[in-house]
Amino acid sequence: xAEELTVVDHPRxxxxxxxxxxxxHWHDQALWFVRVKRDRMAQSLPEWETLxxxxxxxxxxxxxxxxxxxxQFERQATALGAKVHWAADAAEHNQIxxxxxxxxxxxxxxKSKSMLTEECHxxxxxxxxxxxxxxxxxxxxxxxxxxxxxxxxxxxAIHIKKEEVGELFHRKLGTEAxxxxxxxxTEAARYKLRQVFLESQAxxxxxxxxxxxxxxxxxxxxxxxxxxxxSLPKLHIACMGIEKLIPRAADLGVFLRLLARSAxxxxxxxxxxxxxxxxxxGELHIVLVDNGRSSILGNDDYRRSLHCIRCGxxxxxxxxxRRSGGHSYGATVPGPIGSILNPARDPGRxxxxxxxxxxxxxxxxxxxxxxxxHEQLLTWRRDIAAAGKLSxxxxxxxxxAAFVLARPGLYRLAGKVAxxxxxxxxRLLLYGPWNPWGRQRxxxxxxxxxxxxxxxxxxxx
Amino acid sequence: MPRVGLFxxxxxxxxxxxVGLATVDLLHRYGCDTDYPTAQTCCGQPMANTGCxxxxxxxxxxxxxxxxxxxxxxxxxxxxxxxxxxxYEEYFHGDATYARLRERVFELTExxxxxxxxxxxxxxxxxxxxxxxxxxxxxxxRLARSSETVGPAFNKTRQLLESLDxxxxxxxxxxxxxxxxxxxxxxxxxxxxxxxxxxxxHDHLQAGTQVxxxxxxxxxxxxxxxxxxxxxxxxxxxxxxxxxxxxxxPLPKRHA
Ligand code: SF4
Numbered sequence: 001x002a003e004e005l006t007v008v009d010h011p012r013x014x015x016x017x018x019x020x021x022x023x024x025h026w027h028d029q030a031l032w033f034v035r036v037k038r039d040r041m042a043q044s045l046p047e048w049e050t051l052x053x054x055x056x057x058x059x060x061x062x063x064x065x066x067x068x069x070x071x072q073f074e075r076q077a078t079a080l081g082a083k084v085h086w087a088a089d090a091a092e093h094n095q096i097x098x099x100x101x102x103x104x105x106x107x108x109x110x111k112s113k114s115m116l117t118e119e120c121h122x123x124x125x126x127x128x129x130x131x132x133x134x135x136x137x138x139x140x141x142x143x144x145x146x147x148x149x150x151x152x153x154x155x156x157a158i159h160i161k162k163e164e165v166g167e168l169f170h171r172k173l174g175t176e177a178x179x180x181x182x183x184x185x186t187e188a189a190r191y192k193l194r195q196v197f198l199e200s201q202a203x204x205x206x207x208x209x210x211x212x213x214x215x216x217x218x219x220x221x222x223x224x225x226x227x228x229x230x231s232l233p234k235l236h237i238a239c240m241g242i243e244k245l246i247p248r249a250a251d252l253g254v255f256l257r258l259l260a261r262s263a264x265x266x267x268x269x270x271x272x273x274x275x276x277x278x279x280x281x282g283e284l285h286i287v288l289v290d291n292g293r294s295s296i297l298g299n300d301d302y303r304r305s306l307h308c309i310r311c312g313x314x315x316x317x318x319x320x321x322r323r324s325g326g327h328s329y330g331a332t333v334p335g336p337i338g339s340i341l342n343p344a345r346d347p348g349r350x351x352x353x354x355x356x357x358x359x360x361x362x363x364x365x366x367x368x369x370x371x372x373x374h375e376q377l378l379t380w381r382r383d384i385a386a387a388g389k390l391s392x393x394x395x396x397x398x399x400x401a402a403f404v405l406a407r408p409g410l411y412r413l414a415g416k417v418a419x420x421x422x423x424x425x426x427r428l429l430l431y432g433p434w435n436p437w438g439r440q441r442x443x444x445x446x447x448x449x450x451x452x453x454x455x456x457x458x459x460x461x
Numbered sequence: 462m463p464r465v466g467l468f469x470x471x472x473x474x475x476x477x478x479x480v481g482l483a484t485v486d487l488l489h490r491y492g493c494d495t496d497y498p499t500a501q502t503c504c505g506q507p508m509a510n511t512g513c514x515x516x517x518x519x520x521x522x523x524x525x526x527x528x529x530x531x532x533x534x535x536x537x538x539x540x541x542x543x544x545x546x547x548x549y550e551e552y553f554h555g556d557a558t559y560a561r562l563r564e565r566v567f568e569l570t571e572x573x574x575x576x577x578x579x580x581x582x583x584x585x586x587x588x589x590x591x592x593x594x595x596x597x598x599x600x601x602x603r604l605a606r607s608s609e610t611v612g613p614a615f616n617k618t619r620q621l622l623e624s625l626d627x628x629x630x631x632x633x634x635x636x637x638x639x640x641x642x643x644x645x646x647x648x649x650x651x652x653x654x655x656x657x658x659x660x661x662x663h664d665h666l667q668a669g670t671q672v673x674x675x676x677x678x679x680x681x682x683x684x685x686x687x688x689x690x691x692x693x694x695x696x697x698x699x700x701x702x703x704x705x706x707x708x709x710x711p712l713p714k715r716h717a
Binding site: 010011014015018024025026032039042043045046049112121160306317319320323324354355356357358359360361362364365366373374378380381382383384385386390394395398399404405406407408411418419421424436437440441442443444445446447448449451453454455456458 | 464467469472473474475476477478479480481485497499500501502503505507508509511512514515516517521522523530548588596597599600601603607608609610612635638640642643644645646647648649650651652654655656657658660667682683685686687689690692
């Protein structure tokens, strides 16, 4: 894919997004609204922080014993009659899915939301092999019809306005021109998707939680599309990253309470569907995918990023994400957690992402499983600099600054020159294309004397 | 009398000396003896936050050498305090001098409240004040409860300001959203940074803020830069200046 070859330039993509001020504000407001709903839900549970701590503890324990839990899960799931597959990377995952589908002569698949299959680019792969994939989550279907990737992991079409959906449906589904009523448009989608559910020969779902103790999997949706997609066909393929595991069914309560509240501000997702083995006379295949996860597992600094339950709360709260849009990250998982996971996969391509962050720490405070997101972003900056992936100008600026700051005399001189220049140089020289600070902001009004000079001269008490 | 080493961030030293002087006045008012070690320059945060730990390391070492001698080290910046308290460990790896210093470095308002036990600040400030919670003070030093977390509400800075006669607070729609300064982020992601800043300014305008204040002059430098460029009727002052009883500068003519 051509897009994979280019380097992601977040500042540039973000500036483009910001240029349409009205739209950028609309996007920011839409996501802030979700954040506020989440706050209300969190505040309604006095035990919220205890739940978060518990969830973090369970995840740390699971990730620390991942191999054992994976084996236990495989044993239990197999005992229930499911077939478990292991995929080292995206290519293996796609091949496994294709083989299963071809064996069953499948022509069309109904797929519910799965960020893992997005990460593996499963859709285009299957399409290349003559299999039609329909994303049955409304938001995902909208972006699929538009031929673009999701811009958010929970709200894939959050960047699209209802007028644009009306336009799209008019073109693709033949709804009335100019229709914008969400109810009408949803009805139309529903009608069309019902046909898909009836016609498809297989259902693919993601997995929110896989329970080692029971071998069961849990899929959370608000539209019930995961259930519908796998109810009629005999074949259900569930694709999951290996970090989706939890040890016991009893742990589920902790995560289900946190997930929906964090994701959309609901007390619980509308459907939490449990699959324990295949349906009678059906087949259930579970594909466990590594695709870079075990190398994150081996890294003390980033291991905790595997706790992620993909709730999207860090995106909703991120002041940069809200104002730059999911596509500016150039990856399946955008926002704070994406800016950690993507560089782990390809530090060169994603070097700008850990810098697309003001280090405000809101993501860390919002994360239901207590991932120290902003600290990991800072650590990524260190690793990117160490790998020599920092731009030449940034490196030079930091080296020069450090040289001056290590020498108090030179520092005082530099300060004096800076203050003198700010007071005396003409505006034309101070404000130009070489000064990105001054494009929209005034520079500080420089005083004649620094603090140190004034402190030394002040009358002693 | 505790001997306080003044940790004055480099940009405050150079561009906002009045903030340093207000800090000194406050510390004296509450019975501290201050000393300003002139060898200090910068804590190394700009380099560290860019990922240049090699450049930050010597500055961190200088800092600890210079400040190890004091009973307390006090700084009118949440961000620079957080740098020393939370981000120096990787340069010192359990070094005892640093470990001792770390426990004695405080942001100004937390020093007043937690160490000196100041309950009220005498004085009056008859203005509607918009308090900008700087992120590092909020989420790294925990000077207040952040809006994301659940638990009893507290706010050390606001608690001090509240005791001034006549003060009113502007209530924001987003009480602790980041202003978008973020160090090199401000120029590296200029577009998003300025949009974030302007959004904060507009929140303060709709809330009727007359004086915008914060524990961090760096956030205020960014916000003031936007405010002055746009000619908005808001004055910017550091918390130390308000607490020390400094006068509010009149607005430029056109707003009078
Ligand atoms: S990192 Fe935390 S907040 Fe972000 S999506 Fe994952 S679980 Fe949710």
